[in-house]
Amino acid sequence: MTEKPINGEKRVFMTGNEVVAWAALAAEADIMYGYPITPQNEIMHYWTRLAPKYGRKFLQTEDEISAGFTTCGGVLSGKRAFTATSGPGNILMQESMTMAEMMRIPTVLVVQQRGGPSTATVIYSQQEVTMTCYGGNGEGLRIVYSTGSHQELFDYTIKAFNIAWKYRFPTFVLGDGYQAKMRESLYIYDPAEKGISMLKTVPFVGLEGMPGVDRDPSHLRNTYNTEEELYDVVTNLVAEYEKIAPEVIEYQTFDADDAEILIIAHGIVTRAAQAAVKALRSQGIKAGHFRPITIRPFPAGEARAVAAKAKKLLVVESAQGQFQRLVKDALYGLTVPMEGYFKPGQGITSEEIVEEVKKGL
Amino acid sequence: MTTIAPKMPKSWRTETKPHKFCPGCGHGLVLKALGEAIDELGIQDRVVFGCDIGCSLLSWDFFNVDSVQTHHGRTTPVVTGVKRARPDRICIAYMGDGGGYAIGAQHLVNAASRNEKITAILVNNCNYGMTGGQMAPTTLPQMKTETTPYGRDPEETGYPTQGPEMVAAITRENAYVARGTIANVRQLKGYLKKALQNQIDGNGFSFVEALSSCPTNWSMNAKETWAFVEKTMPEYFKIGELKAPAKKEEKIDV
Ligand SMILES: Cc1ncc(C[n+]2csc(CCOP(=O)(O)OP(=O)(O)O)c2C)c(N)n1
Numbered sequence: 001m002t003e004k005p006i007n008g009e010k011r012v013f014m015t016g017n018e019v020v021a022w023a024a025l026a027a028e029a030d031i032m033y034g035y036p037i038t039p040q041n042e043i044m045h046y047w048t049r050l051a052p053k054y055g056r057k058f059l060q061t062e063d064e065i066s067a068g069f070t071t072c073g074g075v076l077s078g079k080r081a082f083t084a085t086s087g088p089g090n091i092l093m094q095e096s097m098t099m100a101e102m103m104r105i106p107t108v109l110v111v112q113q114r115g116g117p118s119t120a121t122v123i124y125s126q127q128e129v130t131m132t133c134y135g136g137n138g139e140g141l142r143i144v145y146s147t148g149s150h151q152e153l154f155d156y157t158i159k160a161f162n163i164a165w166k167y168r169f170p171t172f173v174l175g176d177g178y179q180a181k182m183r184e185s186l187y188i189y190d191p192a193e194k195g196i197s198m199l200k201t202v203p204f205v206g207l208e209g210m211p212g213v214d215r216d217p218s219h220l221r222n223t224y225n226t227e228e229e230l231y232d233v234v235t236n237l238v239a240e241y242e243k244i245a246p247e248v249i250e251y252q253t254f255d256a257d258d259a260e261i262l263i264i265a266h267g268i269v270t271r272a273a274q275a276a277v278k279a280l281r282s283q284g285i286k287a288g289h290f291r292p293i294t295i296r297p298f299p300a301g302e303a304r305a306v307a308a309k310a311k312k313l314l315v316v317e318s319a320q321g322q323f324q325r326l327v328k329d330a331l332y333g334l335t336v337p338m339e340g341y342f343k344p345g346q347g348i349t350s351e352e353i354v355e356e357v358k359k360g361l
Numbered sequence: 362m363t364t365i366a367p368k369m370p371k372s373w374r375t376e377t378k379p380h381k382f383c384p385g386c387g388h389g390l391v392l393k394a395l396g397e398a399i400d401e402l403g404i405q406d407r408v409v410f411g412c413d414i415g416c417s418l419l420s421w422d423f424f425n426v427d428s429v430q431t432h433h434g435r436t437t438p439v440v441t442g443v444k445r446a447r448p449d450r451i452c453i454a455y456m457g458d459g460g461g462y463a464i465g466a467q468h469l470v471n472a473a474s475r476n477e478k479i480t481a482i483l484v485n486n487c488n489y490g491m492t493g494g495q496m497a498p499t500t501l502p503q504m505k506t507e508t509t510p511y512g513r514d515p516e517e518t519g520y521p522t523q524g525p526e527m528v529a530a531i532t533r534e535n536a537y538v539a540r541g542t543i544a545n546v547r548q549l550k551g552y553l554k555k556a557l558q559n560q561i562d563g564n565g566f567s568f569v570e571a572l573s574s575c576p577t578n579w580s581m582n583a584k585e586t587w588a589f590v591e592k593t594m595p596e597y598f599k600i601g602e603l604k605a606p607a608k609k610e611e612k613i614d615v
């Protein structure tokens with residue numbers, strides 16, 4: 001057997017893209033399919049350098065439509081397959097991810113958000129929230145982790161593989177260009193070291209034995225003939241998704257219990273929000289912060305519980321209210337006033353949040 | 362009176378027969394040739410069959426082989442993904458001419474260029490069958506379809522795609538490329554066998570286009586349909602092997 005990519009635990013200083021490649025290696029990913037796009041490229045660059053040393057594979061496809069569908073093929077073969085993309089590439093991958101939703105194919109897709117719409121910037125944004133959660137013609141039956149640091153990129157990339165294979169819903173790690181390109185300190189580790197074992201993968205096609213003799217053939221389809229048939233299929237999918245949602249949701253709160261002003265943010269903006277809460281508290285302002293880690297499924301009940309106690313809510317994001325729509329959906333019926341601080345495609349500092357909070361006092 | 366069921370290939374799934382194609386449709390004949398090819402090569406337990414959206418989707422439960430249906434045009438990448446992950450499987454991508462030459466053309470071109478070790482089978486019926494008979498890349502000049510009601514005008518919409526010729530032009534000597542027809546099922550089966558053998562040998566990309574009928578959308582009776590397949594189509598689409606790698610032992614190292 002080839003050596004483990006990481007033995008024990010190591011402190012490193014890396015870019016987020018490098019982190020994702022190491023995490024996928026540590027998670028025993030078998031194969032990556034991908035197409036170049038900034039700011040995701042270095043995931044492939046590190047993977048193609050590291051993977052052959054550990055008997056893992058890579059295929060550069062002709063576009064992201066193909067990268068998504070080849071990933072589906074790899075997973076159907078029983079391999080821990082993944083891909084990574086951004087912006088316009090994320091658009092092209094929506095098609096294959098709907099097939100993954102319909103056929104319960106546990107694909108893993110890492111998204112490093114860039115500015116939009118269109119080609120926009122290759123730098124940073126939080127503008128791929130709606131698309132990553134609800135892209136495609138369907139009900140958004142996906143799991144989306146919105147990470148805020150390099151450590152989380154590592155932890156949740158590993159976790160994404162296990163969650164995808166456990167629940168069989170396509171799973172996304174939603175990062176951004178800052179996380180992709182910045183260097184930061186973190187610990188990388190062999191999952192076994194933390195008591196994490198990688199779930200066994202199973203093939204959906206290419207099974208052993210003579211089909212029709214030793215076993216039934218595996219016949220997978222995504223087309224149905226009648227409204228009733230489809231209604232049953234989708235109803236069951238939704239019911240299963242809703243059943244697992246409470247086990248999947250993750251969130252964090254910071255001084256939220258007695259907060260009068262509750263800042264709601266996700267992804268890398270949580271760091272500015274956390275720092276803003278500290279600064280505001282030191283000035284005697286009762287601020288708190290709620291941060292969903294899974295933005296789909298959304299920790300709605302948990303968000304409601306803290307939001308209901310606040311006097312005011314401030315949603316902060318690097319997009320024009322995409323995340324706020326998820327928050328509003330979760331908090332429907334609450335009468336606590338809500339404001340938004342939106343900077344589409346631009347970073348947000350803690351100072352700006354502090355100022356925004358104080359302006360509203 | 363007793364009816365005698367027609368002889369079916371062993372790899373066909375009897376539970377899903379009779380199949381759902383229209384009477385006189387060529388898809389059934391292509392799949393018969395494919396079934397016999399699978400039987401004769403003894404690969405039924407190793408095949409992974411992928412089908413497109415188009416009338417090819419009706420084959421999702423056609424064989425006693427593991428099968429996956431995907432989106433319109435995306436069979437080539439799905440099957441490529443399977444093959445890359447499981448090189449020991451014999452992977453077949455089954456699609457229509459719209460799926461392969463229009464919406465999925467980039468996949469076909471690039472799978473061929475990368476010499477993916479899969480077998481792609483494309484049914485050329487000169488139109489989009491499933492959606493009700495619109496112009497396909499293969500629609501013949503002057504041929505009437507729902508979107509060329511006055512006949513395809515090459516000045517407006519170009520000439521029919523010469524698929525195997527294109528694939529042959531962009532592949533190296535280890536590819537297998539042929540065009541067969543349902544008018545000669547024996548020959549078609551021979552091409553399909555060679556295309557599968559080429560994958561089994563680990564040589565490279567294999568591609569077979571099959572000229573096929575769509576009486577429903579052509580609005581033709583049986584006689585007219587057969588004449589169109591046998592006479593009209595091959596005038597434009599030449600039958601034969603365009604590229605056949607030498608047998609392994611015949612290859613000369615230089
Ligand atoms: C993305 C997308 N666009 C359009 C369609 C509609 N559609 C279904 S089948 C088909 C054409 C099928 O024609 P062809 O590939 O030639 O197969 P045939 O039915 O003729 O065998 C189209 C356009 C679709 N399913 N998906």
Ligand code: SF4
Binds near residue numbers: 578
């Ligand atoms: S519409 Fe044409 S291609 Fe489709 S099943 Fe009927 S005859 Fe065959």
Ligand SMILES: [Mg+2]
Binds near residue numbers: 457484485487488
């Ligand atoms: Mg067609």
